[in-house]
Amino acid sequence: MNRHDEFENAISAHWADIVRLGILMFADETEAEEVAQQTFFKAYTAWDSFEGRASVRTWLFRIAVNVCRRNLTTRKRFQGERLEHQIELAHPETDPREIQMQEKVRQALEQVAPPHRLILTLFCIEGMKHQEIAKIFDVPEGTVWSRLHKAKQELKKAFHTIED
Secondary structure, eight states: OOHHHHHHHHHHHHHHHHHHHHHHHHSOHHHHHHHHHHHHHHHHHHGGGOOOSSOHHHHHHHHHHHHHHHHHHHHSSOOOOOOHHHHHHHOTTOOHHHHHHHHHHHHHHHHSOHHHHHHHIIIIISOOOHHHHHHHHTSOHHHHHHHHHHHHHHHHHHHHHHHO
């Protein structure tokens, strides 16, 4: 398989995951698509220098995380919109109690600082392991454990303020 075909396969395999990361970070489908486009443009320009020390997925998520960070820095704050539309698309016949819980979780996640929201997204939603997240952030695995613990505490606190 040539490099062009490998890149096309990477797009097919990981586009939806990168878009989902963008939606969870920005709560906006247009911005999520922009994150994916920027990620794959950067990956395309660096494709020949990819050495394979990490999986393609990890490498792409590292690029996507950097794109999200840069976009968040530009914005200086989270400007998310409601995610009900995204939830409805994913689960059109969801139990009303489940929808209410998803809304509370979404509201709590919006209150979490962007760096913590990012690590929670990678771990809880994308299902990445600590080792993979460490490669994405280029930090020791222990740092991921620590950051994830702090992020979970922040999410729990935010969730409790919504419940009250």
